[in-house]
Amino acid sequence: MENKAALSAGERLIKSKQNRSLGELRGKILVTLCALIMITATVAVTIFLTVKGLQSFLVNHVSPIEFLTSTNWNPLADQPSYGALPFIFGSLAVTFLSALIAAPLGIGGAIFMTEIAPSWGRKVLQPVIELLVGIPSVVYGFIGLTVLVPFIREHGAGTGFSILAGTIVLSIMILPTITTIATDAMGALPSSLREGSLALGATRWQTIRKVLLPAALPSLLTAVVLGMARAFGEALAVQMVIGNVRNLPASLLDPSATLTTIITLNMGHTTYGSVENNTLWSMGLILLIISFIFILIVRYLSSRRKI
Amino acid sequence: MKKTKLLSFAALLILLIGILAACGSSNGEEQESNGSNETDQETDASQGSESESDEGSSEESASGSITISGSSAMQPLVAAAAEQFMSENPEADIQVNAGGSGTGLSEVSEGTVDIGNSDVFAEEKDGIPADELVDHKVAVVGMTAAVNPGVGIDDISKEDLKKVFTGEITNWSELGGEDVDITLVNRPDSSGTRATFVNFGLDGETPAEGVTEDSSNTVKQIVSETEGAIGYLAFSYFTDDSVTAMAIDGVEPTDENVQSGEFPIWAYQHSYTKGEAEGLAKTFLDYLMSDEVQTGLLPEQGYIASTKMQVERDAEGNQTDK
Numbered sequence: 001m002e003n004k005a006a007l008s009a010g011e012r013l014i015k016s017k018q019n020r021s022l023g024e025l026r027g028k029i030l031v032t033l034c035a036l037i038m039i040t041a042t043v044a045v046t047i048f049l050t051v052k053g054l055q056s057f058l059v060n061h062v063s064p065i066e067f068l069t070s071t072n073w074n075p076l077a078d079q080p081s082y083g084a085l086p087f088i089f090g091s092l093a094v095t096f097l098s099a100l101i102a103a104p105l106g107i108g109g110a111i112f113m114t115e116i117a118p119s120w121g122r123k124v125l126q127p128v129i130e131l132l133v134g135i136p137s138v139v140y141g142f143i144g145l146t147v148l149v150p151f152i153r154e155h156g157a158g159t160g161f162s163i164l165a166g167t168i169v170l171s172i173m174i175l176p177t178i179t180t181i182a183t184d185a186m187g188a189l190p191s192s193l194r195e196g197s198l199a200l201g202a203t204r205w206q207t208i209r210k211v212l213l214p215a216a217l218p219s220l221l222t223a224v225v226l227g228m229a230r231a232f233g234e235a236l237a238v239q240m241v242i243g244n245v246r247n248l249p250a251s252l253l254d255p256s257a258t259l260t261t262i263i264t265l266n267m268g269h270t271t272y273g274s275v276e277n278n279t280l281w282s283m284g285l286i287l288l289i290i291s292f293i294f295i296l297i298v299r300y301l302s303s304r305r306k307i
Numbered sequence: 308m309k310k311t312k313l314l315s316f317a318a319l320l321i322l323l324i325g326i327l328a329a330c331g332s333s334n335g336e337e338q339e340s341n342g343s344n345e346t347d348q349e350t351d352a353s354q355g356s357e358s359e360s361d362e363g364s365s366e367e368s369a370s371g372s373i374t375i376s377g378s379s380a381m382q383p384l385v386a387a388a389a390e391q392f393m394s395e396n397p398e399a400d401i402q403v404n405a406g407g408s409g410t411g412l413s414e415v416s417e418g419t420v421d422i423g424n425s426d427v428f429a430e431e432k433d434g435i436p437a438d439e440l441v442d443h444k445v446a447v448v449g450m451t452a453a454v455n456p457g458v459g460i461d462d463i464s465k466e467d468l469k470k471v472f473t474g475e476i477t478n479w480s481e482l483g484g485e486d487v488d489i490t491l492v493n494r495p496d497s498s499g500t501r502a503t504f505v506n507f508g509l510d511g512e513t514p515a516e517g518v519t520e521d522s523s524n525t526v527k528q529i530v531s532e533t534e535g536a537i538g539y540l541a542f543s544y545f546t547d548d549s550v551t552a553m554a555i556d557g558v559e560p561t562d563e564n565v566q567s568g569e570f571p572i573w574a575y576q577h578s579y580t581k582g583e584a585e586g587l588a589k590t591f592l593d594y595l596m597s598d599e600v601q602t603g604l605l606p607e608q609g610y611i612a613s614t615k616m617q618v619e620r621d622a623e624g625n626q627t628d629k
Binding site: 077257 | 409432532536
């Protein structure tokens with residue numbers, strides 16, 4: 001303290017400047033470090049998964065074409081066969097079907113919150129949606145198992161374990177993602193759009209349908225794709241209600257399996273380095289590739305955003 | 308001001324690193340650093356190891372820490388035993404993780420855990436150097452077909468059981484039960500319970516497709532709720548009337564029948580160590596084989612004492628009288 005007072009004004013100025021540039025440097029290093037760690041982690045995961053995922057093809061000589069196109073999965077038979085097509089199909093089926101249910105609901109909720117009843121609608125819906133996010137997926141699965149599956153069993157055909165059950169559980173799980181992003185997108189539209197449309201004599205519904213929805217479309221699609229990415233990666237809840245059979249399903253009421261459920265079912269029982277274990281990693285690699293595709297779609301859609 | 312702040316921050320950092328380093332230190336170091344407490348330890352250890360035969364070595368090694376992983380079917384037993392053991396030997400620290408038999412075998416052969424638990428012989432799994440591992444058959448688990456109480460029968464011949472699981476028989480009325488369709492509930496391909504049931508219940512025949520669930524609890528729930536459902540469960544899951552345990556060829560699924568070798572579907576619960584067990588791992592395995600655990604904790608948890616078995620089985624599945 002005494003030292004400081006003894007310094008002359010000029011020295012103090014120089015010192016504070018030094019301090020400031022030092023602080024600036026420190027902040028820069030800190031933030032760059034964070035970014036570097038994140039990038040390294042992502043790249044490391046990708047490389048690791050690629051190496052592990054290719055092992056079944058390169059080391060165990062499983063045919064990649066058989067892996068992607070055959071419907072016969074039987075790794076423990078005397079003549080093992082590794083066809084993952086039913087699981088890839090199952091994953092894509094539940095993903096698209098759940099998006100089909102959740103997208104209209106989520107976007108509808110977003111319109112309600114931003115256009116119809118912005119004040120009290122948000123107050124009611126927002127906490128409901130936040131609540132949905134907080135429920136762990138195992139709970140969704142458990143509810144699906146105890147409520148949904150018996151319901152489908154009694155009112156439909158078969159055992160109740162079905163693509164339908166998986167789809168319903170997933171669409172509830174991805175609803176918050178879609179609703180939140182869609183609400184932000186709708187809320188971010190400039191009010192000049194609404195005012196202009198209303199001034200021209202359009203009704204509220206006409207404004208929403210002809211002006212606001214098209215304007216927000218790229219962001220809304222981003223919301224749906226992000227929801228689908230979440231559905232695609234979900235394992236636990238789906239595993240409990242989908243039945244996990246290795247046949248290609250013929251109808252909505254048939255049981256099926258997804259890539260993630262097969263991985264979680266078998267990961268713990270197989271030993272590292274064995275063919276069964278390596279094929280599970282290959283499925284992980286397929287999941288990674290498809291989620292990359294989802295991200296590319298999102299990037300493309302957001303680059304098209306005009307407003 | 309700034310300097311003192313920086314100084315205290317640095318001090319905190321050093322303290323933190325110190326703590327981390329202490330936590331991460333290997334067993335050997337910990338044992339050394341605990342040297343001053345040796346007298347306490349010895350009294351604790353001797354209290355805990357009264358029933359043990361090998362008192363000399365256990366007294367020295369009832370401290371330190373080991374990790375155990377593997378078979379989720381064994382996890383409750385080993386965790387309960389570890390808890391009892393630690394309450395008797397406060398210097399010992401035993402971490403028990405689940406993760407599956409494959410994980411247990413992989414990790415113990417890689418040396419990442421001290422004991423790896425498995426439902427199956429190490430010889431049966433690919434990529435495991437079985438000759439490097441030492442098998443400790445801690446317990447035996449009996450399994451049988453579990454059916455929905457509504458199917459109307461509780462005894463099935465092995466031939467019929469095979470026909471049910473291979474899809475040849477599709478309605479319980481064909482076996483004299485109610486007129487309901489059969490729904491199969493399987494475990495995943497690589498599950499140890501499935502392997503045991505397929506080997507000794509179905510004589511190796513591959514089950515037809517059916518609902519597949521990873522956890523025995525889920526299997527039990529599905530069987531209890533689905534009309535005409537059949538799955539397979541360890542004896543310990545038959546705690547209430549929600550599912551019926553099937554007798555096979557007229558032999559009731561009881562611990563006694565498994566011990567005498569009459570009931571065919573059972574498996575060892577193996578604890579593997581890499582090389583001969585030593586130190587705390589050995590003390591703990593001795594404790595698992597002690598009368599205290601074998602006749603007390605094991606039956607309580609629904610397992611069968613391996614020391615009471617009148618038959619034994621090798622990795623190829625051949626059963627011989629002891």
